[in-house]
Structures are given as structure tokens and as C-alpha cells.
Amino acid sequence: MKKYISLVIGILAIINIAYGFANDQQSGSIFGIEMNIWAYRSVWAVIAIISFTDFYKATKKR
Numbered sequence: 001m002k003k004y005i006s007l008v009i010g011i012l013a014i015i016n017i018a019y020g021f022a023n024d025q026q027s028g029s030i031f032g033i034e035m036n037i038w039a040y041r042s043v044w045a046v047i048a049i050i051s052f053t054d055f056y057k058a059t060k061k062r
Contacts, residue, residue, distance in 0.1 A: 002058065003054070003055050003058030003059060004055075006051045006052070006054040006055040006058065007051070007052075007055045009047065009051040010047075010048045010051030010052045010055060013044045013045070013047045013048035013051060014048050016044050017041050017044050017045060017048070020037060020040065020041055020044075025037050025040075027040070028040025028041070030043060
């Protein structure tokens with residue numbers, strides 16, 4: 001079950017990054033902290049990479 005949660009989080013992170021590009025945002029907010037859009041996208045990209053890596057490792061375990 002945990003591996004599917006990682007997959008969902010990774011997919012949501014990719015959607016969030018795409019949404020940021022589609023709406024041409026100038027800044028983003030994570031946990032109420034306003035930041036530069038590129039830092040915002042970088043944080044979400046790291047979350048996506050970690051989530052997909054965790055999913056891959058959990059899949060390979062079986």
C-alpha cells in the first residue's frame with residue numbers, strides 16, 4: 001500500500017509542476033511560505049524524484 005501512496009504523491013507533484021507552467025505563475029507557496037517560482041518547482045521536482053524512487057524500490061523488492 002505504501003508504494004502506491006508514493007506513486008500518487010509523485011504524480012501529484014508532476015501535475016503541480018505542470019500547473020505552474022500552464023498558469024505562468026510568478027511565485028509559489030509551500031506551507032504558507034512564499035517563494036520564487038523556480039525554487040517552488042525545484043522543491044516539487046525533488047518530491048517527485050524521491051516519490052518515484054521509493055515506488056521503484058518498493059516494486060523491485062517484490
